[in-house]
Amino acid sequence: MKAELHKVVSVSYRLLVNENNEEIVVETAEATDPMVFIFGVSGLPPKFEESLSGKSTGDSFRVSLDPVDAFGEYQEEALSEVPKEVFVNEAGQFDTEAVYEGAYLQLEDENGYLHKGKVVTIGEENIVMDFNHPLAGVPVTFDGEIVNIREAQPDELAHGHVHGEGGVHH
Ligand SMILES: [Zn+2]
Structure with missing residues (x-):
């Protein structure tokens, strides 16, 4: 199965920022507690999803995003x-x-x-x-791996979010 519209995708990642030419990890999602989202309707940066598009479980990804594509410009x-x-x-x-x-x-x-x-x-x-996001104005890099891909359930698509593990419980 490939990451594409309406698939439920789980990813592990490290969120990296560059400080004095060194990559600093500011956030981590482990494979045991991944970020889970419905591809195409997640609200995640489109360029982030693009970097996963067509990939399979076990594939790695790395994408660098300008502030405007990530946490916004500093205002x-x-x-x-x-x-x-x-x-x-x-x-x-x-x-x-x-x-x-x-x-x-x-x-x-x-x-x-x-x-x-x-x-x-x-x-x-x-x-x-x-009140800016702490990473506003900061270019970031996501470096990670696809942990799992599955079909979305009809009620997940209707709600626009994942249910169960890694998602909303209701
Ligand atoms: Zn729901």
């Missing part, structure tokens, strides 16, 4: 100032344990959605948070 607009009073602990004090430069925090917006951001600087009144 200045994703920097925002948040009043310090948002970060008070139960005692009403500014929470210095959780909030420090470089810390990642989850913030809820007015619609109840959670956004993960990084603390850039802590000022007198405000904190500058960066």
Whole structure:
């Protein structure tokens, strides 16, 4: 069986970034706990899927992606100032344990959605948070292997996601 539209594909991979001409591993999916997705409807970068297209179980792949094809360009607009009073602990004090430069925090917006951001600087009144994806603006490489390929079940295609192992349980 080959990786193509509507097949359920499992892959192991290492996500690599280049730092000072050295490849650094920033994320790993082992063969025992692979990433599982429905080919063609996964929402994964099209260029990532293209690199797997037509390959079989056991085949390896390696694809380098520009930021625009991976985690997006870095956007200045994703920097925002948040009043310090948002970060008070139960005692009403500014929470210095959780909030420090470089810390990642989850913030809820007015619609109840959670956004993960990084603390850039802590000022007198405000904190500058960066809500870009940590890999925004960074070219990345996926280096991996196809672990398994199977047919998608009709209910998986109807839902647009994998059920069972590596997928949604419901
Ligand atoms: Zn479902």
